[in-house]
Amino acid sequence: MVSLARVSAGRGSDLGLKVAGIAVALLLVELCTRSGLLPERWFPPAGEIYAEFFRLAGGRPLWVEIGRTLLGWATGLGLGAVLAVPIGMALGSSRTAYRLSRVVIEFCRPVPPVALIPLTVLVYGTDLQTKTFLVAFAVFWPMLFQTIYGVQDVDPVAIDTARAYGLGTFARFRTVVLPSATPYIATGLRISSSIALILAITEELVVGTPGLGRAIIVAQSAGDPTRMYALIIATGLLGWALNAAFGALERRVLSWHPAQRQEVAR
Amino acid sequence: MTRTAIGTAAGGRTRPAAGGGxxxxxxxxxxxxxxxxxxxxxxxxxxxxxxxxGSFYFPPASEVARYFADLWLFERVGGDVLPSLGRMFAGYAIAVVVGMVLGTALGLSRLLRTAADPVVQFLRALPPPALIPFALLLFGAGDWSKVFIIALGTVWPILLNTIDGVRGVESQLLDAARSFQIPAGARLTRIVLPAATPRIFAGMRTSLSIAIILMVVSEMVASDNGIGYFVLESQRSFAIPEMWTGIVLLGVLGFVLNWLFVVMEARVLFWHRGLKGNSDA
The missing domain is CATH 1.20.5 (Single alpha-helices involved in coiled-coils or other helix-helix interfaces)
Known part of the structure; x- marks a missing residue:
């Protein structure tokens, strides 16, 4: 599976290097703005942007915008997952169902979700429903495929053993299939969480539903680049925090089965 | 794979194994x-x-098909489809080159990798559309701001997969090459990069769908041509069948590009598929 794997798992002594890396990057940005390489009217000195960021972080409006973006992110991700996981389980456990639906799925999966923005705006207007639908559509496919792979990769010996011990279909599903597919679903959630954020921000930018994306556009058209960059930094930190949270969740879910999962990954 | 194995094993019991042509x-x-x-x-x-x-939002499919033939075969191809695809491929090509070069450097050097880690993590977590206003300030509303956004958004999966691929090269291979005194340049092009290719392709495939998304979004926010611009403008002027033709076209493009990529990947990585024995029976 495609994995945006953690680049490195540095500890302790690496901390100095990481801090140095961040410092060099910040210094480069500062140099670009101070030296006039970027026109100052549109690219205020980095120091001012950080000051604006901390001022915003201390006030309430930024958190309201973050809350609005996160609400769309959560409803869309939830809806997508609730639809995709059961369907993925069904398609993963029945070869006939998989074959019947394969062409439709393979055709729908590469459709860019943003192509549906105009249609969704017509049908749902410019509120939360639009955001939820777009996020759910985008998230549905990775969740579906992760679930199908997870169910198909269940150890056949484990299934046979459960059958030999006389476990019924439902008990087999609950004790063998579900636990063994869970790590795949967790990976799907991690991938989907960043896709969901991209779609939520995009929808706010294009359609104008309230949230971080719209706040960025508003700051830009109001001629306030300092605030715009501060908001972009806030968006990046939000994405980073979500990534970190889902990465931690995934490691927790994976932890009880590391050996077997490594086998499968090969 | 395992399921296919069970399926044939179970099938073999009930059915005669050799069925004939x-x-x-x-x-x-x-x-x-x-x-x-x-x-x-x-x-x-x-x-x-x-x-x-008779729904206003969902016009008859026959009507959409007629409009599709009128608009896209091939009246608007030069004005909308080609600019869109050109910008997308330019951004994607930049991302592939930058991602592979940087990824190889970061994969080979632990020092660089550790130092760059926080910055890479932040930039790749930043949803690329959030940078569209920044790109507009930097490059104006022309082609380059869109190429920039597409390159910036698609570079991360390629970069991270290249790093992982380069790091995943078997150390025995490298040791053997070193003891045969193969120079560093040849070690890189003959051993490290070929071994990393499957991972790089995995990253490129993820990036391709991101590139299509960003192509559309960048045209929706600020543009005067392109498929994304066409779809949004059609919706804003309530030209519903025209809007649908754009959506269908984007779906077909997404499907065709993905299919072309799979074909190309199978050609380049034929040795890998054979080696791993998962030729998708």
């Missing part, structure tokens, strides 16, 4: 029919429903 052909045909039943029924259903529903 005609039986195998019959089975392949049945399989094909099985796969095509649902799409055909679905298409017929859509055609029938939109034809009799």
């Amino acid at each position: 005609t039986r195998r052909w019959g089975r392949a045909l049945r399989l094909l029919a099985l796969q095509l039943v649902v799409p055909v029924v679905l298409l017929a259903g859509i055609w029938w429903w939109t034809g009799q529903a």
Whole structure:
């Protein structure tokens, strides 16, 4: 599976290097703005942007915008997952169902979700429903495929053993299939969480539903680049925090089965 | 893979194993029919429903098809499709080159990798559309701001997968090459990069779908041509069948580009598929 794997798992002594890396990057940005390489009217000195960021972080409006973006992110991700996981389980456990639906799925999966923005705006207007639908559509496919792979990769010996011990279909599903597919679903959630954020921000930018994306556009058209960059930094930190949270969740879910999962990954 | 194994094992018990040519052909045909039943029924259903529903938002499929032929075969291809695809491929090509070069450097050097980690993590977590206003300030509303956004958004999966691929090269291979005194340049091009190629392709495939998304979004926010611009403008002027043709075109483009990529990947990585034995039976 495609994995945006953690680049490195540095500890302790690496901390100095990481801090140095961040410092060099910040210094480069500062140099670009101070030296006039970027026109100052549109690219205020980095120091001012950080000051604006901390001022915003201390006030309430930024958190309201973050809350609005996160609400769309959560409803869309939830809806997508609730639809995709059961369907993925069904398609993963029945070869006939998989074959019947394969062409439709393979055709729908590469459709860019943003192509549906105009249609969704017509049908749902410019509120939360639009955001939820777009996020759910985008998230549905990775969740579906992760679930199908997870169910198909269940150890056949484990299934046979459960059958030999006389476990019924439902008990087999609950004790063998579900636990063994869970790590795949967790990976799907991690991938989907960043896709969901991209779609939520995009929808706010294009359609104008309230949230971080719209706040960025508003700051830009109001001629306030300092605030715009501060908001972009806030968006990046939000994405980073979500990534970190889902990465931690995934490691927790994976932890009880590391050996077997490594086998499968090969 | 495992499921196929169970399936044939279970099937082997009930059915005679060697079926002969005609039986195998019959089975392949049945399989094909099985796969095509649902799409055909679905298409017929859509055609029938939109034809009799009289809905404003969902015009009859026949009408959409007629508009599609009028607009896209091939009147608007030069004005909208080619600029869109050109910008997308330019951004994607930049991302592939930058991602592979940087990724190889970061994969080979632990020092660089550790130092760059926080910055890379932050930039790749930043949703690329959030940078569209920044790109507009930097490059104006022309082609380059869109190429920039597409390159910036698609570079991360390629970069991270290249790093992982380069790091995943078996150390025995490298040790052997070193003891045969193969120079560093040849070690890189003959051992490290070929071994990393499957991972790089995995990253490129993820990036391709991101590139299509960003192509559309960048045209929706600020543009005067392109497919994304066309779709949004059609919606804003309530030209519903035209809007639908744009959506269908984007769907077809996404499908075709993905398919082309799979074909190319299979050609480049044929040695890998054979080696791993998962030739997708």
